[in-house]
Amino acid sequence: MSRQLTGRVVIATHNAGKLREMRELLAPFGVEAVSAGELGLPVPAETGHMFAENAGIKAHAAAKATGLPALSDDSGLCVAALDGAPGLFSADWAVGGDFRGAMERVERELQKRGATTPERRRAYFISALVIAWPDGHEELFEGRVHGQVVWPPRGDRGFGYDPMFLPDGRDRTFGETDAQEKHGIDWTAGRDGALSHRARAFVDLAQACLTRA
Incomplete structure (x- = not known):
């Protein structure tokens, strides 16, 4: 059975862009979020071989150091x-x-492989979210969004690889998409009502572990 996440939670990240996105997602649930960076926690070595493993390493380290539940995201462009x-x-x-x-x-690297057409430039973003409690309990949720990489990069919103990622069915990259559209969730549609990989994982997390304020 999933545990409810209430009160204060540590966001196990030193990445300002990722922290901003997580705070936006948590805002409707009345959860107070503080980051590992703000608390001065060290960055643990990410020695896992999967996104879920690295998310777990960060979440458990923050939970153990603070005595609070900790939420971590490990994500990437594939x-x-x-x-x-x-x-x-x-x-x-x-x-x-x-x-x-x-x-x-x-x-x-794509040019070296002659990957110049849209069908040769397929990619996806993945997010693995782990909540860890100080007693070692954890919950894992994953989300993906498929699309293609474009060149040159477009837009100055978001962070990371957002300007070069064009999600399927859209004519704007993540770098051209505002935060409300990227992370806004239509709760009646569940994860299908979320655009970004992180928001899709968060839908499952919220349905299992959060209650709207």
């Missing part, structure tokens, strides 16, 4: 023509936080 890269290493490709450089690397 490009089919690059055998799923950058994938787990999406952040590592952005050396020093330079995601423009990371996007340029994705494009260079």
